[in-house]
Amino acid sequence: MSRSGKNVDTCDSVNGVGGSGASQGSNEVWSYLDHEIVQLTNLRSTPHEHLSRVLAGKSRLPVSPVKMLIGREGNYSGRGRFSSADNCHILSQYLPFCGPRMIDKMKSCAYVSQFAADGSLFIAGFQESHIRIYNVDRQWKVQKDIRAKSLGWTITDTSLSPDQHLLVYSSISPIVHVVNVGSAATESHANITEIHEGLEFSADHNDYYDYSFGIFSVKFSTDGRELVAGSNDDSIYVYDLDANKLTLRIPAHRSDVNSVCFADETGHLIYSGSDDDLCKVWDRRCFAAKGQAAGVLMGHLEGITSIDSRGDGRYLISNGKDQAIKLWDIRKMSSNVKYKSPPRKYEWDYRMMEYPNDARNRTHPADLSLATYKGHSVLRTLIRCYFSPAYSTGQKYIYTGSTDASVYIYDLVSGAQVARLDFHEEPVRDCSWHPVYPMIVSSSWDGVIASWEFPGNDEKPVVVKRTRRRRRPLY
Template sequence: MSRSRKNLGNGGEGSSRNERLNEDSDFNHEIVQLTKSMSAPHNRLSQDVPGKGRRLPVSPVKMLVGREGNYSGRGRFSSGDCCHVLSRYLPIYGPSVVDRMASGAYVSQFSKDGSLFVAGFQDSHIRIYNVDSGWRVQKDIRARSLRWTITDTCLSPDTRFLVYSSITPVVHIVDVGSATTESLANVTEIHEGLEFSSNASDYEDYSFGIFSVKFSTDGRELVAGCNNDSIYVYDLEAKRLSLCIPAHESDVNAVCFADETGHLIYSGSDDSLCKVWDRRCFVTKGKPAGVLTGHLEGITFIDSRGDGRYLISNGKDQAIKLWDIRKMSSNVNYKPKPRLYDWDYRWMEYPQRARNLKHPDDLSLTTYKGHTVLRTLIRCYFSPAHSTGQKYIYTGSTDSFVYIYDLVSGARVARLRFHEAPVRDCNWHPYYPMIVSSSWDGVVANWEFPGNGDIPKPKRTRRRSLVIY
């Protein structure tokens, strides 16, 4: 099928067995009410506006009538009203091509305010695009000390700095606000190296690498997950490590701060466990506050809802799981049971016999299936709070699609089809109905909802030869 092939799967397919919530779960959890309160219109708008009442969704016309009649008693739309309208207009059309490179794209990331977008590629390129200026390349970074690929990038909350990591013990930091467009490491611009080990031999032998790195909300710290089974916290003001935790029994593929306080850290590992770390009561080194069991295979990515309670994780067992840390186990010495089959996700299909297995101690709230997680660390996210009330979760997939699921019903509401290789990462604009996906086919693509007239359109570029790894 040509590059203009259809992008949207049949939303009704989301009712299939592999794409629904666990049938044995009613999912009458607090997060359901939180999601509805953030993304539903004022109850009087759905009940009292003339016409067929008590039916959702309420049409924009009826909502405007309700606002003019001051049905809410506020004389304006609430944030829930706005999300109710915006969340219905999914960014599923297009796409237009932002960029094409001759190597696989590994990272997609909007800045916190949505003005910048970062894409990291395997050939050591990192490009920062100015979204507000028609996707102009604001910074073209050539990374240093690269081993295999860029594993992660992260913009500081104030968008002044970018950090990038590879399979080395060093995280490099770049000044995004400088006037230099071509940022060649330590030639046209300094890429300061932040050392995540006190052992000199680690740097000589590359004895460990960093898979995940994230800024704290205040921009003063970095947390990193490494393939030496450890978590590191780096103090940017003091320019030194402030914490090293031997956290898991296998590679730590994903880490993030749970909320704005920076007290809680989430981690996910190839040992199939998510762990919660509370720095306020970190008395015994290496002991988490709790463990979240439920995945049958390693965890590729985690994303926090930002409230210090809920997170989602993507797993090599081909599933996303939703967690409430208040349900975590206090059995911090839990040992995952060895699997009864031989499987390597880097080159094998997931065994058919394992697809319907369930973890005997599953603590997750629910599970979402339909996408595939093979060959690389596929990422997943909550949709933005501002425009959707976080009522969706979305993920890349090895089968070259982007999947969007309804958080509450578990239905697959969209499947975006365009790429020709695994989609490792994708990111939803924090304010506009826009998703940008990055794939191993070297293409960074922009999906929108028709009518985003105020959003600059990316320029279509000529197809170049692609190298797929």
């Protein structure tokens, strides 16, 4: 992990950690990130002070679950039970690195995947017009097999409504389609067995099949009433589902907007990440008056492929083509909304070239990020990254797919790589951590959906034979 203006060697990585605690280096640099988020993370994932003081034995090591159970029986905390932070401390020591178990294998590349908010459903979108919704609680039975409509190249994103009744999917097209997840039909072929309602996201593209316009990212608001989308016309769109109309278009960036999300449950703030190397913050309460971003977060040296909000309206992370994830606090954002990233001094195309070695140690002259995490690779496609779940880990980790066919997990505070999950044969474009259980599901261009768990079911990984694939996917 590095901070602005400094570079620090990360601790030795491991392939996984288990009941003995985090990786060897994790606790050695625990206090390195000197920021409020350290205290917030500790509050969510550190045991009660009485348990820490009485049971730790060695202050630099995590309190063992066995000692914590003894402490609970002895009522050392004075409350007779575990707090949510106690629970997170225990669960966060058992990372989902066992396995994997193959859930499904398709003939086309898996591009996007996500758990439902309660973990009962899992959605995976594939390149050849296919989306599958699995019922996790029913042994991963396919609950909905969706054949998409008006597909341009691939499914670029999916989003499940908070009430889990509707699924939207986007593509290289101005139309976002809506599927009724709760209908009785398992087979959902667009406008054949079921109607996939089309929502028009660009008044400037009147041709329903105009594939020059594409939506790379689409997300529901927390209340399920709105959608926010990022597109290749450098813009952000907001769609009001109740009014059934587009309510806002923001010419947001100077290049493709690859990722967007609402900052918190209020829906006032929107984060965006673009190929112009910038993350931006948009406050809808004052946008009409100012007509510009509330602030800019600069620090990446290449385009941004993915962003994820911590859900508190303050912190977010971004994945960049400069082969790094960055952690941001929007209170440090710049008011220079017209800022332009410094020009690149070398020719490079991330879709087909390795990242130049002489560029790996460069730093941004105006880096505003809190921390930088490196080890994974972001090439060929828009690799995604996320905060780990609040319920089970206290958002103590961040995790990402990688072009080298692995899933990487980093300690948020120390920057240590605490796990690398190896199984796939092609880039892992997306992955999702179960909101409650220690389980990560990875989705890869090899067409495989795989589940990593703790403690696992002792099944040996299914060997997936490498198949020759087109290497032109660009999104």
